[in-house]
Amino acid sequence: MSNAACTAHPILEWMETEEYKEKNFAREALVINPARACQPYGAMLCALGIEGCLPFLHGSQGCAAYFRACLSRHVREPIPMVSDSMTEDAAVFGGQANLIEGLKNAYATYKPSIIGMFSSCMAEVIGDDMKSFIANARSQGAIPEDFPIAYANTPSFVGSHITGFDNMLKGLLQSLADTRNGKWTNGRLYIVPGFDLYSANLREYRRLIASMGIYMTMLPDFTETLDSPHTGEYKMYQPGTSMAELADALNASGFLFMQKYSTAGTQKFVKNVQKITTEAVTMPIGVGNTDAFLMTLKQMTGKSIPAELEAERGRAVDAAIDAHQYIHGKRFALYGDPDLLLGLVGFLLEMGGVPVHIVCSNGNDTFLKEMESLLSSSPFGTEGKVYNGKDLWHLRSLLFTDPVDMLIGDSHGKQLAKDAKIPLARIGYFMTDRVHLHRQPIVGYQGAINLVTMIANMLIDEYDRNCPDERFEMLR
Amino acid sequence: MGEKPSVSMVEEVLSVYPEKARKLRAKHIVVKEEGCSCAIKSNIKCVPGLMTARGCAYAGAKGVVWGPIKDMIHISHGPIGCGYYSWGARRNLTRGIVGVESFSPMMFSSDFSESNIVYGGDKKLEKVLREAKELFPSVQGISVCSECPVGLIGDDIESVAKKMNKELEIPIVPVRCEGFRGISQSLGHHIANDAVRDYLLGKKERPEEVGPYDISLIGDYNIGGDVWSSKKILEEMGLNVKNVWTGDGTVEGMMAAHQVKLNLIHCYRSMNYICRHMEETYGIPWLEFNFFGPTKIKESIRKIAAQFDETIQKKGEEVIAKYEPLMQAVIDKYRPRLEGKKVMLFVGGLRPRHVIGAYEDLGMEVVGTGYEFAHKDDYDRTFPAMKDETIIYDDATEHELDQFVNRIRPDLIGSGIKEKYVFEKMGFPFRQMHSWDYSGPYHGYDGFPIFARDMDIAINSPTRALARAPWKKDKEV
Numbered sequence: 001m002s003n004a005a006c007t008a009h010p011i012l013e014w015m016e017t018e019e020y021k022e023k024n025f026a027r028e029a030l031v032i033n034p035a036r037a038c039q040p041y042g043a044m045l046c047a048l049g050i051e052g053c054l055p056f057l058h059g060s061q062g063c064a065a066y067f068r069a070c071l072s073r074h075v076r077e078p079i080p081m082v083s084d085s086m087t088e089d090a091a092v093f094g095g096q097a098n099l100i101e102g103l104k105n106a107y108a109t110y111k112p113s114i115i116g117m118f119s120s121c122m123a124e125v126i127g128d129d130m131k132s133f134i135a136n137a138r139s140q141g142a143i144p145e146d147f148p149i150a151y152a153n154t155p156s157f158v159g160s161h162i163t164g165f166d167n168m169l170k171g172l173l174q175s176l177a178d179t180r181n182g183k184w185t186n187g188r189l190y191i192v193p194g195f196d197l198y199s200a201n202l203r204e205y206r207r208l209i210a211s212m213g214i215y216m217t218m219l220p221d222f223t224e225t226l227d228s229p230h231t232g233e234y235k236m237y238q239p240g241t242s243m244a245e246l247a248d249a250l251n252a253s254g255f256l257f258m259q260k261y262s263t264a265g266t267q268k269f270v271k272n273v274q275k276i277t278t279e280a281v282t283m284p285i286g287v288g289n290t291d292a293f294l295m296t297l298k299q300m301t302g303k304s305i306p307a308e309l310e311a312e313r314g315r316a317v318d319a320a321i322d323a324h325q326y327i328h329g330k331r332f333a334l335y336g337d338p339d340l341l342l343g344l345v346g347f348l349l350e351m352g353g354v355p356v357h358i359v360c361s362n363g364n365d366t367f368l369k370e371m372e373s374l375l376s377s378s379p380f381g382t383e384g385k386v387y388n389g390k391d392l393w394h395l396r397s398l399l400f401t402d403p404v405d406m407l408i409g410d411s412h413g414k415q416l417a418k419d420a421k422i423p424l425a426r427i428g429y430f431m432t433d434r435v436h437l438h439r440q441p442i443v444g445y446q447g448a449i450n451l452v453t454m455i456a457n458m459l460i461d462e463y464d465r466n467c468p469d470e471r472f473e474m475l476r
Numbered sequence: 477m478g479e480k481p482s483v484s485m486v487e488e489v490l491s492v493y494p495e496k497a498r499k500l501r502a503k504h505i506v507v508k509e510e511g512c513s514c515a516i517k518s519n520i521k522c523v524p525g526l527m528t529a530r531g532c533a534y535a536g537a538k539g540v541v542w543g544p545i546k547d548m549i550h551i552s553h554g555p556i557g558c559g560y561y562s563w564g565a566r567r568n569l570t571r572g573i574v575g576v577e578s579f580s581p582m583m584f585s586s587d588f589s590e591s592n593i594v595y596g597g598d599k600k601l602e603k604v605l606r607e608a609k610e611l612f613p614s615v616q617g618i619s620v621c622s623e624c625p626v627g628l629i630g631d632d633i634e635s636v637a638k639k640m641n642k643e644l645e646i647p648i649v650p651v652r653c654e655g656f657r658g659i660s661q662s663l664g665h666h667i668a669n670d671a672v673r674d675y676l677l678g679k680k681e682r683p684e685e686v687g688p689y690d691i692s693l694i695g696d697y698n699i700g701g702d703v704w705s706s707k708k709i710l711e712e713m714g715l716n717v718k719n720v721w722t723g724d725g726t727v728e729g730m731m732a733a734h735q736v737k738l739n740l741i742h743c744y745r746s747m748n749y750i751c752r753h754m755e756e757t758y759g760i761p762w763l764e765f766n767f768f769g770p771t772k773i774k775e776s777i778r779k780i781a782a783q784f785d786e787t788i789q790k791k792g793e794e795v796i797a798k799y800e801p802l803m804q805a806v807i808d809k810y811r812p813r814l815e816g817k818k819v820m821l822f823v824g825g826l827r828p829r830h831v832i833g834a835y836e837d838l839g840m841e842v843v844g845t846g847y848e849f850a851h852k853d854d855y856d857r858t859f860p861a862m863k864d865e866t867i868i869y870d871d872a873t874e875h876e877l878d879q880f881v882n883r884i885r886p887d888l889i890g891s892g893i894k895e896k897y898v899f900e901k902m903g904f905p906f907r908q909m910h911s912w913d914y915s916g917p918y919h920g921y922d923g924f925p926i927f928a929r930d931m932d933i934a935i936n937s938p939t940r941a942l943a944r945a946p947w948k949k950d951k952e953v
Contacts, residue, residue, distance in 0.1 A: 011576045011614055024611060029603035031556065031587040032611075038557030060624055060655040061522055062532020066561035068894045073565075078897040080874070084524040091628060091656050102525030105497045109526060109875050121555050122624040122656050125593060156555035157588045157625065232943055234878065234901040393582075393611075412563070415574055415581060432564070 021397035025390075032393035035335045035412065036361035038156035039164030040118050041067045042195050042262070044081055046168035047116025047150075049220020051240040054112035057083040058099055058130055059120025074197055074430040075226045075438055080236050082106045086122055095123055099133045103149075104142035110236060114176070114243055117151040118168055124155035148243065150175035160362035162262035162337055165195040169220065169266045173249055180250040180274055188215045188245075189301060190252040192266065194259025194283075194339055197429040197438055199227035204441040205258060208294070212303045217245045217252070227439055250274050254300050258293075258443075259283055259339035261367055283339045284443045285451070286347030287316050293444075309445070316445035319452050320351060326456035328352035331383070331404040335359040335395060335413060336428040338367040342374065343443070344408060344427065347451060349378040356383050357398045363388045392416055406459060423462045425455055478818075478885030481507045481844065481867035489879040497523045504870040514859045518870040519851045521659045527874040529822070529848050529894055534558055536664020536849075537653030538621035540746055541672070544568035544697050544722040545730065546578040547616040549608050552585045553601060553633065554623025558655070559585040567699045567911050570724045576614050584608065593625055598636050605640045605648060616727040617647040619671070627654035647727065649675040660849035660871075661824065662745065669749035672721075672730060677750070678758075680731035682718075689715045689784065690736045694751060694762070695743030695826070698723025700916015705923045706742070706767050712798075713781060714791045721747060734758045738783055740765055742919075743826045745847075745854055766826075767919045768927070769834025770803035799921040807837060810928040813936055815839035817887035820880070822872055822895065823909045824848045829858040831890070831909065834918075838928055843886060846872050874898065888935055903943055905934040 014020055040057060044067050047055040057064045064083035071079045084102030086095045106115065117130060130151045138145050152171030154164040169192065191209065193202050202223040209216050224238035255270045257263045257280035271278035279300060284293035291313070294305050331354045334341055338360055345355045358371060368388045375381030387394060392413055399407070399420040407417045410428040417424035431437050441447040460476050479485060486505050490498045503517035522528040531539070534552075539562045542550050552559025563583035572578035586604045588597055601620065608618055620633050637648040651671045653664045693710065696703045703723040710717050718736055719729035739751050739762040751762035763783060765776035774796050781792035817840045821828050828845040835842055845862065846869035847854055855868070862868060867884070869876060874895070881889060881899060889899045890909035899906045907913050907930060915930050917923040 009573055009576055012573055015575060020611075027607050027611070029586065029600050030551075030607040030611075031585040033563075033583050034556060034560065034585065034587070036556055037560045038555055041557065041561075056525075060532050061528055061530055062535050062655040063557070065529065065531040065535070065894065066558065069565065069892075070561050072893050072897060076897060078901060079894070080527065082525050082527050085522040085528065085659075087521060087656050087659060098524045101496075101523075104494055105523055105525030107525075108494050109492055109497075109873075120624065121557075122628065125625045125628045155590070156557045157593050158590055160556070228901070230901060230903075230943055232901075232903045234898050419574070 015396075016400035018401050021401050024394060024397045031391055033412065034361045034391040035359065035409065037070070037161040038121075039154035039159055039161065039167065040120055040156060041070065042161035042163065042165030043116070043118035043152055043154045043168035044079075045071070045195060045197070045222060046165045046172070046220050047118070048079070048225045049222035049240050050114055050116065050172065050246055051242050052113030052237045053116050053240070054106060054110050054114075055081040056102065056106060056115045056117040057081065057120055058095060058117055058128065059083060059086055059123040061085040063120045070430060071197075073432045075199070076435065077226060077228060078234065079225070080110070082110070083120075091122065091126060094126060095128045096133045096136065099128075099130070100137040100140060100142045103134070103137045107143045107147065112237070114148040114150070116168060116172065117149060118154040118164065118171070119152075121156040124153065124157075148176050162195045162339075162362060165262050166265045169263065170269050172220070172246060173266065173269065176243075176246055177249040178247050178251070180276070184251060185253040186248050186251045187253050188217050190249055190255045191216050191218045192255065192257045192263055193218065193220075194257065194262040195337065196259065196283075197226060198442060199223045200439050200441040201443045201447070204444045204446060208309065208444055209297065211306055211309055212294070212297055212301070214297060214301050214303055217241060217249070219246065219249060250276065252276055254278065256281070256296065256300065261338040261363070282346060283343035284447075285343030286350050286448050287313065287320060287445065288350050289343055289346045290316075290444050290448065312445045316448040319449045323452045323456040324352060326459050327452070329354060330406060330459060331356045333357035333359070333395060333399060333404045333407050335361070335392060335409040338363040340428055342367075342371060345371065345374055345381075345384070347448065349374070349380050351452065352380055354380050354383055356385070356402065356404050357387065357395060358384060359387045359390050359392065359395045361389065361391055396420070406455070423458050425458055427451070479883045480865050481880070481884060483507055485880075485883055486867070489876055492875065493526075497526065501526075501873070501876070505872075505876070506868045508859065508862050508864055508866050508868060510864055514855075516855050516868060516870055518847070518855060519659070519662060519849070522871060523873075528871055529874070529892060530660040530871060532655030532661065533653040533657040533664035533667060534621060534623055534655045535562065536661030536746070537651050537668035537671075538562060538619075538664075539566055540661065540697065541665055541668035541722055542619045542621060542651060544570070544580055545619075545725045545727065546570040546572055546580045547614075547726050548619055549579045549584050549612060549615050550619045550621055551604060551608070552583070552623060553597070553620045554586065554625050555588045556585050558623045559583050566697065567914070567916070568723055569698050569701050575612065579612065579615065588625060593629060596629060596631055597626065598631050598633070601631075601633060601636045602640060605636075605644060609644045609646065615646065617649065617676070619649045619651055621651045622654050624655045627652065627657070647675055647679070662849040662851070665746040666749055669747065669753075672750055673753050676727065676730040677754070678731070678734045680728060682732045682735055686735045686737065687716055688737060689788065690718045691715050691738045691740055692719040692721060692733050692736045693717050694721045694739050694741040695747035696720060696723050696919065697743070700912045700918065702917040702919035702923065705917040705920035708922065709767065709773070709777065709795060709920050710740070710780075712791070712795045713777065714788050715780075715784075721750070734760070736760060738763060740780060742767065744857075745825050745850060766830045766833065767923070768831045769837040769924055770800065770807075770921070771837050772830070772833035773921065773924075774800075803921065803924060806925045806928050810932050811839045813932050814928075816841070817935055818843045818884070819888045819890060820844035820884065820886040821889075821909065822846045822848070822869070822877055822891040827890075827909050829854070829861050831918075832861045834924065834927055835931075837924075838931065840888070840931070842866070843884060844869070844880060846870055888931065903940060905937070905940070907931065907934050
């Protein structure tokens with residue numbers, strides 16, 4: 001009995017009505033199909049970006065199993081991480097004994113050069129003090145006195161995975177970066193990718209920045225962890241930001257954040273506390289956002305934008321114009337992280353696409369204002385409405401009361417797309433049902449070409465699949 | 477060529493650990509040899525800081541036992557993460573309209589915020605339950621699967637459930653499966669079984685008489701459609717599968733399960749508790765069986781049929797006769813490609829022992845096996861199935877598994893998603909044996925051809941021949 005055969009079910013029909021939508025939006029407590037994970041997951045990703053760093057969860061081991069499985073499914077790569085396996089006795093007596101023994105065993109067995117520690121909600125609820133526990137581990141000789149450990153509090157009942165990413169990043173800087181050396185800088189621009197599971201995006205940033213002749217460090221750099229070559233050998237630690245580069249981070253000539261909302265706390269720390277030149281751009285998705293990114297690089301470093309990038313830009317614009325008719329006026333619904341959504345909506349608007357429903361399960365008021373202002377900047381944005389803190393079941397109601405042509409998001413929206421009988425352009429994270437999407441960039445001019453190609457062809461495929469026979473033809 | 481498992485190999489692999497960890501871990505690994513006592517420690521706390529594959533009680537209760545019951549809403553009660561990570565991740569297939577007849581493919585959370593931690597979450601839970609019933613009027617029951625904070629802040633979900641059960645007039649089941657309870661998924665199974673016993677089982681009577689051939693299929697979670705394939709055999713034998721626990725299962729099937737003649741249990745680890753309870757309380761006997769691979773299926777059909785009269789026994793033989801030539805064709809096709817290949821397994825539940833026969837049907841040999849969260853009774857059932865000079869490991873850490881595989885060098889590894897890409901990188905063929913690697917079913921006569929094909933795909937894929945660049949010398953693969 002397939003869904004298609006059962007569309008006549010009265011409850012199903014009721015679920016598609018305006019009345020149901022009102023009930024659904026009146027929901028205050030229950031969350032259904034959210035586009036949001038929890039803090040320590042983001043902290044794990046961040047820690048994986050430091051070379052030789054072993055992510056270490058202070059808390060229950062089940063969380064570690066879930067994070068590792070979830071990221072492995074998306075990128076199809078091994079994800080190493082340990083926990084100190086807190087159980088009922090730790091709930092009563094605190095987790096210090098687990099933490100100390102865990103550090104001792106992890107240090108001896110996996111020989112990390114640094115440990116990035118963060119907490120599960122269990123450790124947060126019982127109020128464990130990681131800082132003093134780590135100090136005690138050192139004084140008891142479980143790990144050497146000078147062994148580098150960064151830690152961050154990442155309670156899963158606050159924020160989401162992007163908050164955890166931010167907290168871990170700030171924790172890395174606070175715990176392990178050397179004090180800023182007066183006005184001297186190391187001449188390197190530090191690029192922070194944010195919570196971005198597209199390894200190809202990180203590679204693209206590196207390529208674009210190198211072509212402008214800028215010295216850079218990516219912090220954190222989990223490119224290789226998310227996409228490592230097959231060599232016949234398993235390496236637990238992939239190349240990433242080196243310990244030396246992390247230690248020297250506060251002497252950067254500047255910090256450029258490629259996402260704003262997954263790095264908000266770290267930005268404040270770098271800019272306001274450390275007084276380092278800091279910029280944050282909208283994720284460079286589409287031509288306009290990529291232009292703004294390159295202009296920011298130019299302004300921060302005084303370097304010019306080379307002819308080869310201008311030619312690349314020209315090819316992206318050419319691709320956009322060649323395919324504009326397939327996207328212009330098409331209506332879209334999107335869901336995902338705030339930074340991703342801002343980039344994607346900017347891209348759709350420049351193509352003449354019409355973003356209609358924008359669902360963000362983990363946005364804040366600043367995001368809401370920024371998205372609304374972006375929408376109001378374009379005649380194609382007038383129909384767009386932002387649903388902050390809502391979930392994919394809210395979006396389901398919207399797709400029936402105000403239908404769109406295409407859904408943009410990750411694998412978790414596939415049932416939604418099927419029910420609404422529209423295609424799902426898989427952009428975002430986490431993909432559990434398609435291969436290798438993270439291996440192609442969605443940022444930069446090349447990313448713009450990739451997105452135009454994907455979206456236009458999917459819409460054409462959809463037309464081919466559904467059009468009457470007499471409209472089925474060779475030319476599109 | 478790989479080494480044969482030996483005591484000295486195990487000692488060398490463990491030597492990297494600090495003394496205390498080494499001593500603890502040494503008790504969990506046994507090389508089976510002639511005269512070995514086959515004593516293995518299991519169901520003990522993980523060693524902190526060593527990379528375990530184990531999950532938590534929530535994973536065992538919500539993820540394994542409750543999640544597949546399709547006409548219930550399963551609330552992940554607490555912060556957002558646990559529900560998110562376990563959403564759709566176990567491949568428990570269901571039939572029925574999603575959101576009306578089946579809620580298993582969806583994710584429901586009470587999404588704790590800081591104020592719920594400080595002031596308690598009971599009021600919020602009431603609201604969550606009300607909203608669930610209002611938005612999904614066809615729901616037949618709701619489980620409340622607790623996450624870590626719920627047990628730590630002292631919420632009384634049992635009282636909320638009692639109150640809301642009266643108000644909403646459907647079963648509301650509190651499941652105290654906080655992730656810090658116990659030492660693995662295993663306690664979660666037990667807690668889930670107890671919740672079934674206390675809140676559902678026996679609470680409803682089907683009007684019809686219990687027939688002589690009425691049975692329940694217990695401990696099959698319909699991963700990749702396993703239930704449908706197992707049920708087909710049982711029904712062709714003339715048995716009435718009244719209830720399935722819990723794959724593609726229903727609330728009614730949980731409530732009226734005391735009205736059968738026999739419980740057939742596939743995953744012993746996760747569901748033996750409730751079978752024992754039904755035996756004690758309702759006098760229903762239970763029987764373990766194995767539907768992986770034609771040899772074990774044949775044995776199991778005969779064992780099951782022996783519990784019934786000649787009609788069933790005759791039909792059982794007919795089923796065997798009907799499928800044997802089909803299975804022989806599968807073996808004829810794949811055995812020449814798989815003969816002599818060595819397999820190492822590290823999985824959960826029943827598979828580390830139950831799939832051995834299926835590999836042997838294909839001429840393959842299991843040289844190492846182990847469980848994430850087994851108990852002594854699982855190992856008692858496993859040792860006889862393993863030959864001498866094989867290795868058995870309990871709650872193997874990633875370090876141990878890497879080292880054993882590297883030295884034994886099997887032709888295939890069957891384990892989970894967390895292990896998959898480690899071994900793929902090393903160049904070993906691998907199949908996920910929790911999720912059937914997004915394939916399946918593997919149970920029953922429908923499953924075996926798929927199982928055989930999948931193992932062949934893994935072992936004989938030409939992609940691995942690409943690994944060495946032609947300009948590299950032989951040694952520098």
